[in-house]
Amino acid sequence: MPAFEDSTNHHAYLCRFSGATLLLALCLATFSYITDPYGIFSHTGGDSSFSRLKITNNMRLHKPYALEHMRAEHIVIGSSRAASLPPTREGSTGYNAALPGIWMRELRLMVEHAQAINPLRSALIALDYSMFRQENAGQTRDGFAAQRLRNSMYSRSDTFANWKQRGRDHFTSLLSVDSLIESVRSSFDDMSSNTVYMSDGTWFYLPEKDTKWLYSFVNKRRSREFLDESGILNFEEFDKLLSFLQANQIETVFLISPFHGSVMTSVESAGKWEDYLTWQRRVVEAVSGYDAPFRVAGIESNPGIILEPIGIERPFFTDGMHFSQEAGKSISECIMTKKCTDQVDVHFLEPRNVHKYLNDIDALMRAYPDSNPGDFAALQRWLLSLKE
Numbered sequence: 001m002p003a004f005e006d007s008t009n010h011h012a013y014l015c016r017f018s019g020a021t022l023l024l025a026l027c028l029a030t031f032s033y034i035t036d037p038y039g040i041f042s043h044t045g046g047d048s049s050f051s052r053l054k055i056t057n058n059m060r061l062h063k064p065y066a067l068e069h070m071r072a073e074h075i076v077i078g079s080s081r082a083a084s085l086p087p088t089r090e091g092s093t094g095y096n097a098a099l100p101g102i103w104m105r106e107l108r109l110m111v112e113h114a115q116a117i118n119p120l121r122s123a124l125i126a127l128d129y130s131m132f133r134q135e136n137a138g139q140t141r142d143g144f145a146a147q148r149l150r151n152s153m154y155s156r157s158d159t160f161a162n163w164k165q166r167g168r169d170h171f172t173s174l175l176s177v178d179s180l181i182e183s184v185r186s187s188f189d190d191m192s193s194n195t196v197y198m199s200d201g202t203w204f205y206l207p208e209k210d211t212k213w214l215y216s217f218v219n220k221r222r223s224r225e226f227l228d229e230s231g232i233l234n235f236e237e238f239d240k241l242l243s244f245l246q247a248n249q250i251e252t253v254f255l256i257s258p259f260h261g262s263v264m265t266s267v268e269s270a271g272k273w274e275d276y277l278t279w280q281r282r283v284v285e286a287v288s289g290y291d292a293p294f295r296v297a298g299i300e301s302n303p304g305i306i307l308e309p310i311g312i313e314r315p316f317f318t319d320g321m322h323f324s325q326e327a328g329k330s331i332s333e334c335i336m337t338k339k340c341t342d343q344v345d346v347h348f349l350e351p352r353n354v355h356k357y358l359n360d361i362d363a364l365m366r367a368y369p370d371s372n373p374g375d376f377a378a379l380q381r382w383l384l385s386l387k388e
Contacts, residue, residue, distance in 0.1 A: 032174045040065040040173050059099050060106075060143040061169060064113055066201060068150075070095040071118040076201070076332075077107055078126025081257045081321055083203045084328025085124065089336055092121050096201030099144075104131040104237035106140050109149050111241065115248055116150035122251040124335065129279050130225070137234035204325045207318065211311045214319035216382045219266045222259075222321070223383055226270035233279055235286055246292035253335055254287055256280055256349075258300035260320040261307050261368035262379050268365060269383055277358050284354045296349040297335050301360040304343040307371045310378075316343065 033041060039062045067075075072095035076087040080100040087094030097110050107125070114120055130136065140146065147165035151158065173179050197203040207214060245252050259267070267276050280298070287294050300306065305316050316327040323331065327344070334340040347357055369376040 028175060032179045036173070037179055038062050038173050040169060058143070060141070060145075061148075061172075063097055063099060063201065064110070064148050065169075067095055067097055067110075067114050068117050070201075072097075072114060073118065073121045074123065075111070075114050075120060076124045076126070077110055078102065078255070078257065079128050079131070081128060081323065082124075082126035082255075084323045084325050085126065085255075085332050086202055086329055087124070087200055088332060089122055094200065098126070098201070101141060102131070103136045103139055103141065104241070105138055106144050107131065108237055108241040108244065109140075109146055111250075112151055112244060113149035115244075115250070116152045120248070120250045122253075123245070124253050124255060124332070126255045126257050127283060128257050129276055132233045132235060132238065132279060133229055134232035134234045135229060137236060202325075202328070204328075205318070205322075211315075211319075212378065215260075215262060215310050216378075218320045219262055219379060219382050220386055222263050223266040223270050223386060226267050226272040226276075229272075231272060231275045233275075233282065235282065238283075238286060242286065242290050242292075242294070245294070246290050249293065251293040252295075254283065254294065254296045255331070255335065256283060256296065256298045256300065257321075258298075258302075258305060260305070260317045261364060261372065262310070262375060263320045264306070264361075264365040265368055265376070265379060266383060273362075273365070277362065280349075280358060280361075281354055284349045285351055288351050298347045298349050298357055299331065299334070299344060301347060301357055301364065302343065302345055303364060306361075306364045307368060309372055310375045 038058050070093060072087070073092040074087055074089040074094040076082055076085045076094070076096040076098065078085075078098050079102045080098065082096070082098040085096060085098075087096045095114075097114065099106060099110070102110075111120075111123065111125075145165050147158075147161040148169065150162070154162070194206045194208055195203055196206065209217075264273075267273050284296050287296050308316055314326065315324060318324050330341055330344045331346075334344050334346045340346060347353070349357055
């Protein structure tokens with residue numbers, strides 16, 4: 001056969017191969033776009049649930065785009081402890097932008113992102129001690145890309161970095177192997193995740209372990225963290241957040257996320273109880289220093305929450321630090337509409353009343369062993385196992 005015929009056949013084969021590859025890529029991209037495994041192309045605003053989707057491990061990819069779709073005027077944000085707080089406020093569209101294990105820099109950038117998309121009227125920000133640790137100051141977790149977020153103060157280079165990051169995100173969602181796997185799971189496996197993820201950004205877990213196991217895990221983990229950390233707090237990122245909220249006159253409630261009595265006792269056994277109380281006092285003092293529509297809410301002085309027995313039906317805590325779906329609703333209603341219950345009552349804290357509030361918390365922590373002797377005995381066994 002002449003050489004030119006071999007060349008022609010080879011060229012035709014390459015064309016057919018390239019065409020088939022392109023068609024396959026187009027089909028995969030279309031499938032991933034329709035299933036939208038990371039929820040970055042569309043976001044419904046009704047009561048539909050994304051429980052089939054394994055979004056939980058990809059929230060730092062999903063939620064910035066979800067905020068853009070929702071164009072929220074009211075946001076709830078914090079760590080996974082804020083996950084069950086519904087973002088409802090009368091007359092405002094809302095979204096729960098909480099991220100698992102969020103650090104203060106991430107929180108601040110997410111608030112700025114929401115404001116750049118659509119001016120915020122209000123925010124409910126759930127604070128954790130871990131956000132203020134010196135070890136985490138100015139840091140972001142894996143999967144969080146600041147370039148992904150909008151910012152009203154963009155420079156040209158920032159804009160280019162933003163579009164570059166978004167190009168990567170779209171490629172990941174449409175053509176990566178991971179997106180294909182998640183697309184298949186979301187289409188055919190309703191039980192692919194034990195997390196129920198709602199379209200308003202709230203989520204909650206369907207526990208695979210018994211309650212005592214969950215409390216054991218959380219208490220041991222918190223004890224290790226408080227034992228290992230330096231006790232030095234850093235408020236630099238928090239001050240930046242407060243300045244931004246003040247400049248934009250965003251009405252904000254800062255919720256000091258409560259611990260169950262067992263976790264309080266674990267903090268005390270780690271020798272960091274006074275640090276924990278001092279942190280709350282410093283939060284109140286920092287917020288009160290701004291002439292802005294800010295309030296600090298505390299619910300940790302409620303005996304019905306702190307002294308709750310482990311393993312009861314319809315509990316407030318699921319594991320000692322995360323709230324049940326019903327508890328999240330109660331907290332939000334109490335803070336936003338003042339419809340409180342006997343179990344959940346909110347105290348709005350200022351420098352003049354924070355001392356009494358912290359004394360009440362201290363008294364509850366010290367009352368926990370006598371109030372729940374069986375649970376306290378189990379807690380001692382859990383903490384003793386850390387030393388073995």
